[in-house]
Amino acid sequence: MTTSSSRPSDARRKSLRDSLSVPQVSNFFQLDRYYEAADKVFQSFQMAYKIASQGDIHDWNPARDSCLDDAYVYGKRYCIFCMEQLPQHGYYGTAKYAPLQRRHTLQMQKVVEQIEKVADIMDIYEEYKRKAAEERERRAAIERDRKHQEKLAAFQERFKQQQNADTTMDKNAIAASALDKLQNLQRFKENGSQSSQRQSAGEESRGKPSTKYSMLSDDDDDSNGGQDLPLPILPGAVPYVPMPPLAPPPPSYDQAFSATPSAPPQDGFVSARNVLGDDNQFGHGASAPLLSYHVPTDSNSKPLIRSSQKKIPLQTLQAQYELEYKRYIREGKITVSTINTFQGRISASTNGCTVISALVVSHHLKSPSVIQDSVVVHVIDRQCGPLLKEIRSKLGLGGHALIIPSDVHDHLVDQNLLPQDKFLGAAGGNILNSEHLQEFLKLLAQARNKAGATLFFREHVISLVKYYDKNGNSSSYSYDLIDSMPTHNGKATRTRCNGLDALLVLVRWYASRKFSSSDCHHVDRNEWEDNLADVDPRVFQGFVWGDAPQ
CATH class of the missing domain: 3.90.70 (Cathepsin B; Chain A)
Known part of the structure; x- marks a missing residue:
């Protein structure tokens, strides 16, 4: 929970403090050498602070932002070293080092004030980056919604085209079936007439009366009482295909993206999964952008926090x-x-x-x-x-x-x-x-x-x-x-x-x-x-x- 005293740069400064290491002094070495080291850190802080604070502090740029981290680390390291480590040296309170002690005490007071200004600039930049991140997320959400609408429209269009194609194919199949039946019937009549003529001619030659239709058998000439047999119905060239039921209406918006098919889609079948893909992330909120901070470097461009090579712990x-x-x-x-x-x-x-x-x-x-x-x-x-x-x-x-x-x-x-x-x-x-x-x-x-x-x-x-x-x-x-x-x-x-x-x-x-x-x-x-x-x-x-x- 954010308290009223929290600042936009709290997390950034905490990250820098957690990575901060301050060297310890040893009585094996002269105190002069430690004061010389403190002077170098102080000078590095002043250089970084000058770059970070010059000009319009509201004009954000990566170089200035990087120098803010350097200034904060150098300033903190200098103050902690002078206040906590140097007094532990056995020679710290001697008269020989009294002038150095007074000078660094005054410098520490100045550095503390400058560090506070560095924190103020960090607050401005972190607020700027927060708003920029929110704007990027808003635009990304709009873009995701636009792409989703395009995919949905494409899906519905393909579904409609498939439905129209199926209806046209069914009508053509019915028309073709009726035409084939008429043609078959006509051929049957023509074939029947020719067959009757051939049979009449044959019977006359054998002394039998001719009939219009062929008999069931030669042994049962009058079994039908001399009546004509009904015209047989022969199958057409193409089997009859019944009229398919009307296609269901297009799925609703929710069904298109939430329904799970009970069986894999057939070839050519268009589904929401085909259109959007199995890895569709629509509807999931984007994760918050990760914050990364510049690793402070010394004058030789070496990181102050050095990563160790692979070795035995x-x-x-x-x-x-x-x-x-x-x-x-x-x-x-x-x-x-x-x-x-x-x-x-x-x-x-x-x-x-x-x-x-x-x-x-x-x-x-x-x-x-x-x-x-x-x-x-x-x-x-x-x-x-x-x-x-x-x-x-x-x-x-x-x-x-x-x-x-x-x-x-x-x-x-x-x-x-x-x-x-x-x-x-x-x-x-x-x-x-x-x-x-x-x-x-x-x-x-x-x-x-x-x-x-x-x-x-x-x-x-x-x-x-x-x-x-x-x-x-x-x-x-x-x-x-x-x-x-x-x-x-x-x-x-x-x-x-x-x-x-x-x-x-x-x-x-x-x-x-x-x-x-x-x-x-x-x-x-x-x-x-x-x-x-x-x-x-x-x-x-x-x-x-x-x-x-x-």
């Missing part, structure tokens, strides 16, 4: 990765153990994963073989708290704000806690892309002897450590994934992988279970694009330290 991949992970556990290639603490157990360590993971790598590189659990407990409960406070104070961050990894690394290098000369490189990209992920793991695997890495994904950082492990008669490198979050029995975990293939299986499973249902929907609909990596839920970064390969 992410939820299916999640199930596959979990089955593979459990198989490796059963085979003993992956082993999970707990660490007797976790991040946040002590308040000072809250949101300290960036510092904790880097410190774990630092201690592992200094250890004789592999970092021990007791050292990990010391890092989480004792060492990371003071460092977090120091770094946050230096950057002007308050409370339990997350810290960008590069800021942590720079600070630890300055404090000689991370050896700069052992930094082997960084890799990143789409964690669901095997090539991107293996490029990162390759840096870790190719390092000589011990090595360590930090893996940043989905607002959390974990540590990977490589070490030489001797098992029985064979020796190889093992890899441990150390996660400071209480993911197993309320404690931090240490998951050991026997070989690089087991590590790949573990990281895939670890990453896949981080995706929410909305993330799965986004991944299934959108292909990975490097220029949108900052706002893609699949993005990861990895940093590796160790001895360079020879």
